[in-house]
Amino acid sequence: MSTAARTLASISAACGESLPLPPRGDEQVFAAPWQAQVFAMTVALHERGIFTWPEWADVLARHVARGAADGADYYERWEDALEELLHTRGIATAAEVGRATRAWHEAAARTPHGQPIEL
Numbered sequence: 868m869s870t871a872a873r874t875l876a877s878i879s880a881a882c883g884e885s886l887p888l889p890p891r892g893d894e895q896v897f898a899a900p901w902q903a904q905v906f907a908m909t910v911a912l913h914e915r916g917i918f919t920w921p922e923w924a925d926v927l928a929r930h931v932a933r934g935a936a937d938g939a940d941y942y943e944r945w946e947d948a949l950e951e952l953l954h955t956r957g958i959a960t961a962a963e964v965g966r967a968t969r970a971w972h973e974a975a976a977r978t979p980h981g982q983p984i985e986l
Contacts, residue, residue: 871896871903874910882924887931890938902942909949918952926951 875896879886889896897903913920930944930951953959959967970986978984 869896871906874906878910878920878923881920883921885921885928886924887928887938887941889941897942899942902945905942905946905949909945912949912952912958917956917958923948923952 927948934944
């Protein structure tokens with residue numbers, strides 16, 4: 868089991884049945900690097916006490932319920948839930964999230980493959 872899968876299992880255990888999980892199948896835990904990054908940001912914010920896992924599960928469940936029936940957009944809904952919590956906790960506005968996202972994409976575009984991205 869990968870580190871991410873173990874972490875997701877730990878989050879799920881803390882939330883009971885309320886955490887919607889990604890669709891099951893033969894796919895990797897993350898289909899794209901950004902998914903791992905938004906997952907890691909969520910874990911880091913939880914570790915800083917920004918929200919509890921049950922609070923996270925409630926917000927994520929609302930977003931997943933509005934998503935694709937097959938769960939294909941699970942990490943897009945994860946991202947939406949994280950943005951909502953950033954906003955409702957007064958950590959970042961939608962505009963600030965947008966600026967940071969653009970800055971990250973610009974930095975990623977100029978960073979050689981395999982090197983850390985620096986903003």
